[in-house]
Amino acid sequence: MTTSTHAYRAAILHSIADPAKVGIEHSYEYFADGVLLVENGRIKALGHAVDLLPGLAAGVPIEHHPDALITPGFIDSHIHFPQTGMIAAYGEQLLDWLNTYTFPTERQFADKAHAADVAGIFLKELLRNGTTTALVFGSVHKVSVEAFFEAAEALNLRMIAGKVMMDRNAPDYLTDTPASGYADSKALIERWHGKGRLLYAVTPRFAPTSSPEQLSLAGELFRQYPGLYMHTHLSESRQEIDWVKALFPERKGYLDVYDHHGLIGPRAVFAHGVHLCDDECQRLAETGSAVAFCPTSNLFLGSGLFDLEKLEGHGVRVGLGTDVGAGTSFSQLQSLNEAYKVMQLQGKKLDPFKSLYLATLGGARALYLDDKLGNFAAGKEADFVILDYRATPLLTYRLQQATSLAEKLFALIMLGDDRCVQETFAAGQSVHKRDP
Structure with missing residues (x-):
């Protein structure tokens, strides 16, 4: 069988556990300059670009998205x-x-x-x-x-x-x-x-x-x-x-x-x-x-x-x-925007990393699909999305003011919608690409 391998380089963020159980700081992994390696529709590897790029086989295509964030679908x-x-x-x-x-x-x-x-x-x-x-x-x-x-x-x-x-x-x-x-x-x-x-x-x-x-x-x-x-x-x-x-x-x-x-x-x-x-x-x-x-x-x-x-x-x-x-x-970004307000109206908080969890790994767990979907663990199905940090002038400007990953993620949730979705992948194949 022919092996199909592609690498995607960008900032990469995924949930690895429920923040309510392990705490915010242990609930996610973030790679400011990361590589997601996809082989035959599944996740092959995830890591820092400096670590993974030297070991890639010759001829593996690398897509670089310097102004984007890759998350699970x-x-x-x-x-x-x-x-x-x-x-x-x-x-x-x-x-x-x-x-x-x-x-x-x-x-x-x-x-x-x-x-x-x-x-x-x-x-x-x-x-x-x-x-x-x-x-x-x-x-x-x-x-x-x-x-x-x-x-x-x-x-x-x-x-x-x-x-x-x-x-x-x-x-x-x-x-x-x-x-x-x-x-x-x-x-x-x-x-x-x-x-x-x-x-x-x-x-x-x-x-x-x-x-x-x-x-x-x-x-x-x-x-x-x-x-x-x-x-x-x-x-x-x-x-x-x-x-x-x-x-x-x-x-x-x-x-x-x-x-x-x-x-x-x-x-x-x-x-x-x-x-x-x-x-x-x-x-x-x-x-x-x-x-x-x-x-x-x-x-x-x-x-x-x-x-x-x-x-x-x-x-x-x-x-x-x-x-x-x-x-x-x-838009799940807009759903999370409203979910934050629902919590605020009750005098409670919804952390942006908890929001990410609900829309990805938490959803997979609710559907008993967390062995297949929800994050970038090796072997899982390669469903992911490339989110454009420069999708709108306001988002671009707001993110320039962000001083932490949490602030950047929260702004993306509050200001983001379908315009932020640059490309969507299912089982490693592109199924949506935003018009230029």
Whole structure:
């Protein structure tokens, strides 16, 4: 087999551990003039240029980016691809917003050609923003997920997705049945789960839109196949929580609905989790479940303030989600910008190195992919992004004033967006390059 090796020289930064567990200073590695060596789509080596360059074999191409920072590709732990066309829809809270904007938009995804067009736009936006892995909601239509996986497979992306299961409390044109939801999901699992870099998530939309029968079948699917994911929503707004109480009076809480139906455990990811009690946090932690922190969505819909310290204090795995279309940007830099403000409003802090962790290695850990993604450990898949320090005049000027790496990283988070993403790589191949 022919060996393909490339070297990338720039400032390089990656997380090596959770700052909450090891302290900020031990949570990352930084190379002011570093080299990332990629071989056959995986990380071969990482180090200082002065150490690695002399040992490179003759003829290995070296790309030098003197005004850039290389980081691992960003990981989005919760996003809806059918909602791309309704991002920034005005003026509703969660349940009204679903009925006014979301459901009519998702109706169009019964048409596979439409789903394929949007999947192309969606993936292009992710890559333009440096996101190389995402946990993705499809629509209720089987063809929407087929179109998404076909587009992701063509780019050799590490993506997780699933067909929405929804058999009640939604328009007739968007509902399936317990039997059809199970059968369609099973067929998609057997075709796509584990194919290349693709993985499947059993995806009941949220408890109010699935009957107990459908939730039970979803739980059966989740347990039936090794390595499968479960992706749903949890405790996003108080109105939603009250609705769940009315629909499931026999259960002791929102999380208990999912727990009762076997929809909890490793690789179960619950989006939002804004209003969780201590017992729910403890149950999530002891089962190895994860929560996706979606700051732009929670602020946009007025759902509340996510308590990162509370969840992590219980040991819950936490990733970062954009939640497009309730979220207002595909950019994880912008999500971290808003996450900092969410913490500030609670009188708490979000260190820039913790932000880096949430968007990369923390996200990989939440998705049980930290053996494959999230940092530049040798042997991991070479998903990475080149961030341009000179992307805008203001960013250029601000970084000239920075006196530390922490200050530079924080300014990049607060001022950065898709314009900062110079190039995005998946499995060592360039999948996005910004126009000059």
